[in-house]
Amino acid sequence: MNSRIKTNPVRVKIYTDEYLMQGLVHTKPGGYRERASDLLNDPTVRFLVLTDAWFRPAKEETASFRSCPSLMVRIEDIKLLIPFEDREDVPRPTAPGASSTW
Numbered sequence: 354m355n356s357r358i359k360t361n362p363v364r365v366k367i368y369t370d371e372y373l374m375q376g377l378v379h380t381k382p383g384g385y386r387e388r389a390s391d392l393l394n395d396p397t398v399r400f401l402v403l404t405d406a407w408f409r410p411a412k413e414e415t416a417s418f419r420s421c422p423s424l425m426v427r428i429e430d431i432k433l434l435i436p437f438e439d440r441e442d443v444p445r446p447t448a449p450g451a452s453s454t455w
Contacts, residue, residue: 363389367403367426368433373411376403376424378436389436393428400425 360379367374378401380387392398406424409416 361387362404364437365389365403366433366435366437367401367431368411369426369430370432371411371430372408374403374406374408374424374426376406378403389434393431393434398428400427401431402426 359382361382362377362379365376365378367376378389378392380389380392392401403424403426404422406422407418407420408424409418
């Protein structure tokens with residue numbers, strides 16, 4: 354039996370002291386935890402999982418972006434999280450080393 358929990362994917366950009374990341378966080382539809390900020394404010398959540406993720410060192414603007422299917426970020430390391438309502442609002446890097454407008 355293949356059962357899945359319904360989630361709302363939200364494209365986000367995350368800044369930490371060390372990395373710039375982009376990917377999808379998955380929120381639960383309706384009520385509590387529907388927004389990305391609800392995940393950050395939940396005292397029981399210690400990590401945020403990004404899927405379809407891209408990252409690069411924050412201080413190396415010319416560094417190549419790397420992709421990975423999923424990425425875990427410790428909540429206390431997040432300095433800034435920017436959610437985008439439309440998944441296409443923010444351009445994605447197309448390949449490691451590709452120039453990007455983010």
